[in-house]
Each structure stands twice: as C-alpha cells, then as structure tokens.
Amino acid sequence: MSLLLLIAACSGRCPDGTSPDDARAAAILDLSGAPDAPICFGARDHSVITADGVLLLDASMDDPSAAARVLHLLAHRGPAPPPGPGCVEASLTQEAEAWALELRARARMGLPADRYPFELSFRQSDDIGLIARWLREHPDGAGHVDAVGAGIARRCGPQTTGSRR
Numbered sequence: 407m408s409l410l411l412l413i414a415a416c417s418g419r420c421p422d423g424t425s426p427d428d429a430r431a432a433a434i435l436d437l438s439g440a441p442d443a444p445i446c447f448g449a450r451d452h453s454v455i456t457a458d459g460v461l462l463l464d465a466s467m468d469d470p471s472a473a474a475r476v477l478h479l480l481a482h483r484g485p486a487p488p489p490g491p492g493c494v495e496a497s498l499t500q501e502a503e504a505w506a507l508e509l510r511a512r513a514r515m516g517l518p519a520d521r522y523p524f525e526l527s528f529r530q531s532d533d534i535g536l537i538a539r540w541l542r543e544h545p546d547g548a549g550h551v552d553a554v555g556a557g558i559a560r561r562c563g564p565q566t567t568g569s570r571r
C-alpha cells in the first residue's frame with residue numbers, strides 16, 4: 407500500500423472507495439461559495455451526502471459541475487420531513503428546491519443545460535414544480551438522476567436510514 411493510500415485509509419473521514427483531495431475540495435468549495443464541508447472523491451454514479459454530512463462526489467465531474475452539486479447536497483443537511491402523512495410530498499418539494507439550487511448555479515457558471523433530463527426545461531421556466539413532478543414520475547431516475555423518488559418512498563416508510571441524494 408502506498409503512503410498516500412495509507413494516509414487516506416487512516417484518515418477515517420472518507421468511506422471505502424473514496425478518498426480526500428484537499429486541494430480539489432478547496433477549489434470546488436471556492437467555486438460554489440459554500441462554507442467548508444468535508445468532501446471525498448470516488449468513482450461513483452451519483453454524488454450524495456452521508457448521514458454524517460460528508461459529501462461523496464463523483465470524481466469524474468468537472469469542478470463547476472461538482473460545485474453546483476455541492477450546493478444541492480448541502481441543502482440536505484437540515485432535517486428531512488418525518489415519516490408519515492405528507493412526507494412524500496414534503497420530501498419531493500425539498501428535493502426539487504435542492505435541485506433548483508444546483509441548476510441555477512450551473513446556469514450562473516455557464517454550464518450547458520444538458521446534464522439532467524429536466525435541466526433545459528427548468529432553465530427556461532425556473533419552475534421548481536416541474537422538477538418535483540419529474541422526480542415523482544421517474545422514481546427510479548434516469549441519466550444522471552438517481553432513484554430519488556424511490557429513496558423518498560423508502561425514507562418516508564417505517565425504515566429511515568441511509569444517505570440522501
């Protein structure tokens with residue numbers, strides 16, 4: 407094991423399959439304008455925030471896309487709607503608002519409106535409701551959107567653990 411891997415393994419901050427990159431994390435946080443936050447990078451299909459507030463980013467994203475994603479994920483640091491009546495609707499709204507932060511940041515940074523299936527429609531309308539509708543109608547996700555709707559259904563049920571997306 408190389409010294410670098412040893413340090414990563416011993417840092418205790420990044421879970422298996424991810425590793426820290428402090429220089430890149432600082433550059434991404436600077437681009438995003440977000441406050442300091444723990445970031446780990448790895449080969450991941452989707453970027454998430456863990457229950458402990460660690461951002462696990464897809465290392466293949468360009469820095470502006472990652473910065474926009476950070477704003478989305480940090481919006482999930484607050485409490486999730488509790489399970490029970492209205493949980494799904496409240497969670498979809500919260501999720502759509504987090505996406506809106508990401509999509510507006512992408513627009514500000516001049517990124518193309520083609521990463522997510524609803525990105526172009528949102529950029530043209532700024533209608534958060536259309537994001538919530540898309541997530542509801544595609545619970546298993548598509549493209550770069552993961553199974554957010556299915557995750558909400560699980561979280562709003564009796565079992566409420568895991569990471570948020």
Ligand SMILES: [Zn+2]
Binds near residue numbers: 479504505571
């Ligand atoms: Zn989200």
